Amino acid sequence: MLKFKLNMKKPLLFLSMLSVIWSGSALSSLPIKAAGPSVEVWMTRDNLSTALQRQGDIVFQQDSPGNQRTIDVNDFLKYQQMDGFGASMTDSSAWLISHQLSDSKRAEVMERLFGQSGIGLSMLRQTIGASDFNWEMYSYADTAWDWNLNNFSINRDKPYIIPMVKAALTKNPQIKVMASPWSAPGWMKSTGSMIGGYLNHDSYEVYAQYLRRFIQSYQSEGIPIYAITPQNEPLFNGSNEYPTMYMSVDDQTKFIRDHLGPALRGSGLQTKIIAYDHNYDQYAYPRDVLNNAAAASYIAGSAFHHYGGDVTAMTTLHNLHPNKDIWFTEGGFGSWNDGFKNQIREMINVTRNWSKSYILWNIALDQNNGPSLLSNSINYGMLRIRSDAQDQVTYNNQYYAMGHLSKFVVPGAYRVDTNTYANSLDNVAFQNPDGSKVLVVANSENQNQTFKARWGNQSFTYTIPAGSALTFKWYGETTRDVISLKASANGKFVAAEDGGNSPLIANRDAVGGAWESFERINLGIGNYAFKSMANGRFVAAENAGASPLIARSGSIGTWETFQVASVSGGVTLRAAAKSQFVSADNAGASPLIANRSTASGWETFQISVH
Structure with a gap:
């Protein structure tokens, strides 16, 4: 494939010769062309005074020389194919949407989240059993020493979690559902509890069957499970409030290679197995799991979170294992990292580093950042739905940042090449299956910036306000000299x-x-x-x-x-x-x-x- 980048990082110093024009077969003056495709423009300002609002359309013109910052969009060079953008319909989120909204308000919220007139979320990450954002701790097999899983049941999810996931699928049938456990049932673990500890080695096979049963049970409810990770945040084992389980590199390798992979494949399930599901800073973990050829034969790729390390770790891993995909599966925002500018820049840079997805954490939390098993939750949801009133919904920064991507980039799109101006004019571009192009640009500076977007022989110039984000969308075929x-x-x-x-x-x-x-x-x-x-x-x-x-x-x-x-x-x-x-x-x-x-x-x- 082809790769084009442009960044006027150094001045054009060599201007000593007189201007020449191309003539004959070797040199010819560049023709003047009519205006090119029309471009939609959508904007959000950092303070949400303008929030994902469409601006006046602009038009590509014949490109001409200039010295302004230039973003070169090259749809000839394609990178990863996108699965989509989304969040987690946690127990907390599903309960708030189901119980704190009237039918009409719920329909409005679901349309704004998943519908074509909304931001079109196309991925959900579901917890397998309880997470930290639950009313109570539970698994699907809480009967101790039930080695045949005779009492396995997903009934706890049926009153409102499964209905809300199905309602999302009704709005957007393209949604891909991923799933991750926070812990195996307590009786399978060293602690005898869902809190802390590790999976007992004699429980590997029953835990593999437990995950298989989850996939099959959800699919029988009309919810296909696209992918699964063996353990959420396998290197974290420090909470005494919510489910966690430590799983070393060796343990995960053996579990996938000898148990989970054969269990899913032997049952004819097409659900992808994705390794790791933790922070950037320990990317050696998925590297080492994938280095085991037998385990890697069952693994589609690796998943990452953003709570430690640098986003470029995903590119490092991609370069080491280019035949394995990468997903970003949890981006939590709260009192420690909130802010629209921070969020849109991260979403751009996650996709620039080979991720096929960007998945936020909770779709919705209440005014106390719950319901939660945490005694002091500092997380914010995409939405705030008050639990002490009816139909009180606030759309937070995350919603609008996500919308700049999810509303315009559909599943199956390819990221295409652009150069970027890191921490200043961060940007990313995509080509959708219908041929439309999408360019997302974020201005992290405290002043307006004027830039050129060049696409082949055509370009447009635009001024982006301080602290704002823009999404441009257009159709057409590029022309190049x-x-x-x-x-x-x-x-x-x-x-x-x-x-x-x-x-x-x-x-x-x-x-x-x-x-x-x-x-x-x-x-x-x-x-x-x-x-x-x-x-x-x-x-x-x-x-x-x-x-x-x-x-x-x-x-x-x-x-x-x-x-x-x-x-x-x-x-x-x-x-x-x-x-x-x-x-x-x-x-x-x-x-x-x-x-x-x-x-x-x-x-x-x-x-x-x-």
């Missing part, structure tokens, strides 16, 4: 060898695909950048021009800027890095390098427009 270069030195086409990982060299007899193709980007005043179609990276005169040209830069600066001039027989490329001409050295047998103070045969190239 794609060219190939042929060296006069040997009559061969220049290739970004090894998919762009090796220096450029003129060694191809024909243009066979992406390796010999480059997007030409007009920077003005005769300056151009070239982006390899092989990897979406900009060609750079590395080491200030002292090293061979290679396509591995994610932004445009001096090293990525070339002055192009028409000469007899073609064009010359002069690197701004040190004002030297690019040469197909050694009559084209060596990689291209910007090392010549004058231009002759080896420094001449022909440009073909695709």
Whole structure:
């Protein structure tokens, strides 16, 4: 696939030559094109004075050179395919929606959460038995030493949890339901309680069957279970108030490999098994589980939370196990980390780091941040539904931050490439199955910022208010100025060898695909950048021009800027890095390098427009 990024991190210094225009087959002036696709614009301000409100549409125009910050949207380069965005219909959330809202208000809330006119949540993470946000502690097999699970039952979930999940599925049939246990039944554990301890080794098989029975029981209620994790936060064992269970790397590996995987597969269940389900800072845990080939054969990927470490851990794990997927399964917000700017930036950066999902914690909590088993809950729900009054609903920051993604990015969308300005203009882009494109931009600064969004040869400029987020959505097909270069030195086409990982060299007899193709980007005043179609990276005169040209830069600066001039027989490329001409050295047998103070045969190239 292709990867394009743009970030004007360094000024364009090489402006000494007069402006030139392309003419003939090699050089031609860029045509003036009519306005491009119309773009929807939706905005939320940090103080929610504007909250996911549609602004006036704008229109793509023919791109022109400029020096403002530029977000380059490249829908040719696709990353992970999204499962969706959602939250947890905990016992607390389901009870509040079911019991504290009238029928009409409940219908309104469910539409705003899951419906097309609302924010279209497309994932639910359900607890398997009790979590910290429950009225009481329970499992589905509380009869001690019931090794055959004769008394297994999900009846505790039937009065309001299952009905609320089914109501969500009715609103949005695309919803994927994931599930995680906070603890095995107490009698299976070292403590004899759902609080703390670890799973006894002689309970591995019965616990695997317990999870299998949960999946089958929920599916018999009309709720397919898309994925399951063996344990929520397996490295946490410190609470004395709510269910927890420690599960080491070795224990989880053995449990999945020898018990859970065979139990689900042997029953014909297609439910995915996802490892870990804990914080970024211990990413070595899922790495090591996945390093066991037998366990990994049952595992779809890994799940993460945000309560420790850095979001880039997901990319680190992806690079180690690129054939395994990644999900973000719990993002709790409360008194310690609330704030719209913080939330939208996190959601953007989670998806930029290979996660197929972003799942918040509780859908709804009350005015006391409950109901909860915690004596002092500091968590906030997406919604606040008062438990001391009827139909009193407040939509919190999380709702609007989530809506900037969930309302526009549907299951099956692919994240596509953009460059970002971290902690300033964070952004992420997607392409939906219907071809529509979505760009989400967050301004973390305390002042307005003007930026350009460029999509192929078209762009628009927009000013984003301080502390705000924008979602842009449009349809259409991009157009790009794609060219190939042929060296006069040997009559061969220049290739970004090894998919762009090796220096450029003129060694191809024909243009066979992406390796010999480059997007030409007009920077003005005769300056151009070239982006390899092989990897979406900009060609750079590395080491200030002292090293061979290679396509591995994610932004445009001096090293990525070339002055192009028409000469007899073609064009010359002069690197701004040190004002030297690019040469197909050694009559084209060596990689291209910007090392010549004058231009002759080896420094001449022909440009073909695709």
